[in-house]
Amino acid sequence: MSKSSICERERNHLEKMNKFQLGNQFKKMGYILAIATFVAMLGRKYVENSEWIRPILHGVLLVGMLIISLSKDKEEDEFIDSLRSQSYRLAFLLGIVYSLVQPLINYGVGLLFDENETLKGFSYFQVLFFMLVVQLMFFWQLKRMNR
Structure with missing residues (x-):
């Protein structure tokens, strides 16, 4: 295997990763996930002994926002x-x-x-x-x- 073919494969792999995006339909799912998690975070304040769920909610909120960020627009x-x-x-x-x-x-x-x-x-x-x-x-x- 030549050096140029390895470099070419690496370049193609990096280009695919650079162009990665989720479909537009994921944007709605991201909004629902982020908003529902935010509401759950507010509700958690009124529940005793719920500190254990805080890091889980933080992670889910970040995932929801990341899905929104990575989703294509209708006209991309x-x-x-x-x-x-x-x-x-x-x-x-x-x-x-x-x-x-x-x-x-x-x-x-x-x-x-x-x-x-x-x-x-x-x-x-x-x-x-x-x-x-x-x-x-x-x-x-x-x-x-x-x-």
Whole structure:
């Protein structure tokens, strides 16, 4: 097997992964999953001893938002693909900034109200949720502005 054929197969595999999207029908399923999970998260507040379900609900909410993010629009063309790429890029950059700045803001505010504040990180859920919300909002805004 030659080096060029291995490289070509790898390039084809990467292109397939880069173009991966779910069908448009998954978008509705993602909305239902995300909204139902959000309602369940609100309802969980009123149930005693329900802390164990919190990480499960976080995961399901992230999966629902990811399904929405990966689902094609009804009219998916190169322009929409470009807008989607821009929104992912912006979400990634803002997610990094958020991850770096938010602990410092929390620390500063904590010092204002409590002398014994320590610098703490935050959960993966907060970062992933922030990135998915930013990506979806930027994508919808970019589509709306360019119609």
